[in-house]
Amino acid sequence: MEKDEAFMAEVLNRTASRQLTWNTEVLNCATEKLGNHFLNPNWDNSMDQSDPFESALSSMVSSPAASKVPVSGENVMMRELIGKLGNICNSGDASCYSTPLNSPPRFDLSMVNLLNHSTLVPFSADPGFAERATRFSCFSTGGDSGCFNGPLMDSFKLSCNQSINVNGSQNNKNSAMAGNSDSDKKNSGVSRSSSPENAESGVSKEESSVSQQIPSQNDAGTRKRKSIPRGKAKEIPSPAAADAKVASENDESNSKRSKREGAPSGNGNAKASNDGNQKQSKENSKPPEPPKDYIHVRARRGEATDSHSLAERVRREKISERMKFLQDLVPGCNKVTGKAVMLDEIINYVQSLQRQVEFLSMKLATVNPRMDVNMEALLSKDMFQSRGVLQHGIYPMDSSPAFPCGYHPQQGLLPLNNGIPNTTETQFSMKTQGFKLPSIDGFIDAHPQVGSMWEDDIQSIVQMGFGQNQPQSYQGSISTGQVKIEL
Amino acid sequence: MDLQNLNPSSLKSRFTARFLRALTEINAPKTISSSSPREIFQRYRRIKVAADKSMAYSVRSRRIWSRATLWRLRTRSRSRRLVSFGRRASVKTRTTASHGKENKEHHGAVLGVQAEELRELVPGGEAMDLCNLLDETAHYIKCLTTQVQVMRTIANLYSIE
Numbered sequence: 001m002e003k004d005e006a007f008m009a010e011v012l013n014r015t016a017s018r019q020l021t022w023n024t025e026v027l028n029c030a031t032e033k034l035g036n037h038f039l040n041p042n043w044d045n046s047m048d049q050s051d052p053f054e055s056a057l058s059s060m061v062s063s064p065a066a067s068k069v070p071v072s073g074e075n076v077m078m079r080e081l082i083g084k085l086g087n088i089c090n091s092g093d094a095s096c097y098s099t100p101l102n103s104p105p106r107f108d109l110s111m112v113n114l115l116n117h118s119t120l121v122p123f124s125a126d127p128g129f130a131e132r133a134t135r136f137s138c139f140s141t142g143g144d145s146g147c148f149n150g151p152l153m154d155s156f157k158l159s160c161n162q163s164i165n166v167n168g169s170q171n172n173k174n175s176a177m178a179g180n181s182d183s184d185k186k187n188s189g190v191s192r193s194s195s196p197e198n199a200e201s202g203v204s205k206e207e208s209s210v211s212q213q214i215p216s217q218n219d220a221g222t223r224k225r226k227s228i229p230r231g232k233a234k235e236i237p238s239p240a241a242a243d244a245k246v247a248s249e250n251d252e253s254n255s256k257r258s259k260r261e262g263a264p265s266g267n268g269n270a271k272a273s274n275d276g277n278q279k280q281s282k283e284n285s286k287p288p289e290p291p292k293d294y295i296h297v298r299a300r301r302g303e304a305t306d307s308h309s310l311a312e313r314v315r316r317e318k319i320s321e322r323m324k325f326l327q328d329l330v331p332g333c334n335k336v337t338g339k340a341v342m343l344d345e346i347i348n349y350v351q352s353l354q355r356q357v358e359f360l361s362m363k364l365a366t367v368n369p370r371m372d373v374n375m376e377a378l379l380s381k382d383m384f385q386s387r388g389v390l391q392h393g394i395y396p397m398d399s400s401p402a403f404p405c406g407y408h409p410q411q412g413l414l415p416l417n418n419g420i421p422n423t424t425e426t427q428f429s430m431k432t433q434g435f436k437l438p439s440i441d442g443f444i445d446a447h448p449q450v451g452s453m454w455e456d457d458i459q460s461i462v463q464m465g466f467g468q469n470q471p472q473s474y475q476g477s478i479s480t481g482q483v484k485i486e487l
Numbered sequence: 488m489d490l491q492n493l494n495p496s497s498l499k500s501r502f503t504a505r506f507l508r509a510l511t512e513i514n515a516p517k518t519i520s521s522s523s524p525r526e527i528f529q530r531y532r533r534i535k536v537a538a539d540k541s542m543a544y545s546v547r548s549r550r551i552w553s554r555a556t557l558w559r560l561r562t563r564s565r566s567r568r569l570v571s572f573g574r575r576a577s578v579k580t581r582t583t584a585s586h587g588k589e590n591k592e593h594h595g596a597v598l599g600v601q602a603e604e605l606r607e608l609v610p611g612g613e614a615m616d617l618c619n620l621l622d623e624t625a626h627y628i629k630c631l632t633t634q635v636q637v638m639r640t641i642a643n644l645y646s647i648e
Contacts, residue, residue, distance in 0.1 A: 315618060322621035329628050343601035346624060350608045353631035360638040361538055364510065365531035367645045 498545055498630065503637045505541035510641070513537060536560065542634050552623050555611020 303309055323342055327333045330349045333342060494500065513533050540560055546553035605620060606612035609627050612620050 318618050319621060322618065322625070326621060326625050326628075329625055340601060343605065346628075347601060347604050347608060350605070350624065350628060350631070353628065353635060354608070356635045357538060357631065357638065358535060360635065360642055361535040362531045363642045364638065364645065365527050365534050367642060 499633050499637060501545040502542050502633060505544055506538055506637060507641070509537035509541055510534065538634060538638060542630055546630060550623060550626055551611045551615060552609050552627050559610060
C-alpha cells in the first residue's frame with residue numbers, strides 16, 4: 001500500500017494539470033453515470049446518458065500515455081481487482097460462465113472489501129474500472145447479485161469521490177497499459193490458474209469455445225440471460241464499444257447476440273429436462289425484450305448454474321448419445337423410446353447373448369469332434385481371403401428349405417439332455433436365426449453351384465469317415481473346403 | 488460382415504484362431520467314445536472359459552470388461568488351487584461392488600435399477616459410471632455377437648455328419 005501511494009505521488013508530480021482536470025471531468029461523468037445507473041432502473045434513459053460517457057472513455061483510452069511509468073505491479077493488482085469484480089457480477093447473473101469460474105467470486109467479494117478499504121485510489125483511477133462499474137451496475141440492478149450492491153456500490157462511490165482529487169494521469173497510463181495487456185492476455189491461452197483478468201477475458205474465449213462445442217445448449221442457455229437485464233442490456237454493449245479492450249468483447253457480444261436471437265426459435269425446442277420446462281413457458285410469455293444476451297449461455301434458464309448441474313447436463317447428453325448408438329446395435333429397438341425401456345431391451349439382449357454362448361459351448365462339448373484337424377494351420381490368411389465367398393455354403397447342409405426348422409431340433413436336443421431349460425434356448429435360437437436369415441437367402445441365391453460342390457465334399461467325407469483315418473491330403477482338401485465355407 | 492472377415496486382424500479372426508486353438512487342446516485327449524455327463528459338463532466349463540478367455544485376449548485389455556474378465560479368470564483359477572486366494576478374490580469383488588454402488592448414488596443415475604442390472608451383466612461394470620458403462624456395453628455386445636457367430640459355425644461344422 002505504501003508503494004502504491006508513493007507511486008501515485010510520483011505520478012502526480014509528473015503529470016500536467018490539464019490531464020488531471022480532464023481526467024477528473026471524465027471521472028465526474030463516470031460517477032454521475034454510475035449514480036444514475038444505480039438509481040435509475042430505466043435503462044433507456046441511461047442509454048442516452050451513457051453516450052457522452054462512452055465518448056469520454058474512448059477519448060481517455062485513445063490519448064497516448066504521457067508518461068510510461070513502470071506500473072506493472074500496480075496495474076496487475078488493479079486489473080486483478082477489476083477482473084474479480086467482473087467475475088462476481090458475471091457469476092451473479094448465474095448463467096454466463098463455465099463451471100470453474102463460479103468458484104472464485106465468493107472469495108473475491110471478501111477480497112474486494114479488503115482491498116477497497118486499503119487501495120481505493122488506484123482502484124478507481126482505472127478507466128476500465130469505471131467502464132466495468134457501469135456494467136456491474138447493470139447486473140446489480142438486474143437483481144441477481146444483491147450481495148454485490150452493498151459493499152461494492154459504496155466502494156464505487158467512495159473511490160470515485162476520492163479519485164477526483166488524486167492523480168488522473170494515472171488513468172492514461174493505466175488505460176493504455178490495460179488496453180495492451182488485456183489484448184495480450186486475451187491472445188494468450190485461457191487458463192484458470194492465471195490472473196482473474198486473464199480469466200475474465202479468457203472466460204469469454206472459453207465461453208465461445210464451449211458454446212461452439214455445445215451449440216445445442218446456446219439456444220437454451222440464452223434464455224437465462226434474457227431475464228436478468230430487463231431492458232438494461234442495451235447499455236451493456238455500448239460501453240463495451242468504448243474501450244479498446246472491450247472491442248473484442250463486443251465482437252463476442254455481437255456473436256452471442258446473434259446466437260441468442262436464435263433463442264426464440266430455440267425456445268420451442270423443449271429439451272427433456274425438468275428444470276427448463278416451466279421456465280421456458282415463462283420465457284415465452286415475457287414481453288418483447290431487447291436483445292441483450294451477449295454472454296455465452298451454457299446453463300439453461302431456470303436451471304441452477306453451479307458447476308454440478310452444468311456437469312450433470314453434459315453427462316446426460318453424453319448418455320443419451322450413447323443410448324442412441326446402442327439402439328442401433330441392439331436389433332429391434334428402433335421403436336422403443338425412453339431410456340428405461342431401452343435399457344431393459346439392452347439387458348435382455350446381453351443376457352440372451354451370454355446364454356447363447358453358454359449353450360453353444362455346451363453344444364461344442366457334447367458334439368464329438370469328427371475331424372481331428374489342425375484347424376489352426378488351415379486358418380491361415382489365405383483361408384481368410386476366401387471367406388466371404390463361400391460362407392453361405394454351410395447353411396444348405398443343415399436343412400436347405402427350412403433352415404429355421406431344421407436348426408431348431410438340433411439345438412433342442414442338447415438342452416434336454418443336459419437339463420438346460422428348452423424354452424430359453426429356443427427363444428434366442430429363433431432370434432438368432434431371424435438375424436441370420438436375410439443374409440442367407442441372398443447368398444444361397446447368388447452362389448448355388450458352390451453349395452453343391454460343398455455338399456459333394458461332405459458326402460465324400462461321410463463316406464470316408466472323419467478323424468485320423470483320413471489321408472492327410474484328402475483331409476487337407478476337405479478341411480480347406482470346409483474352412484472356406486465356414487469362414 | 489463378410490468384408491470384415493477378410494481382414495485377418497479383425498476381432499472375429501483373432502477370436503476364431505484363439506478359440507479353435509483352445510478347442511483342439513480341450514478335445515485332444517478325448518476319445519471318440521461317448522463321455523459321461525460329468526465329463527461333458529467339465530468340458531463344457533472348459534470350453535466356456537476358453538471362449539471367454541479367447542475373446543478377452545482378442546480385445547487385448549483395451550476395454551474395461553476384457554480386463555475384468557481376464558482378471559476374474561485368473562483369480563478364479565488361482566482360487567481353485569488355494570482357498571485363501573479365493574477368499575481374497577471374493578473380498579475384492581465385494582469391495583468393487585460396493586464402490587460401484589456408491590458411484591451410482593453419487594451420480595444420481597435416473598435409471599438406477601436397470602443400470603445396476605447392466606453392471607452385473609457386463610464384467611467389470613460395477614465400478615463404472617453410467618456413461619462408461621454404456622460404452623462398455625456397446626463393445627461387449629459387439630464382441631458377444633462375434634463370439635456367438637463363430638461358435639455357432641464351429642458347432643455346425645462339428646455336427647455335420
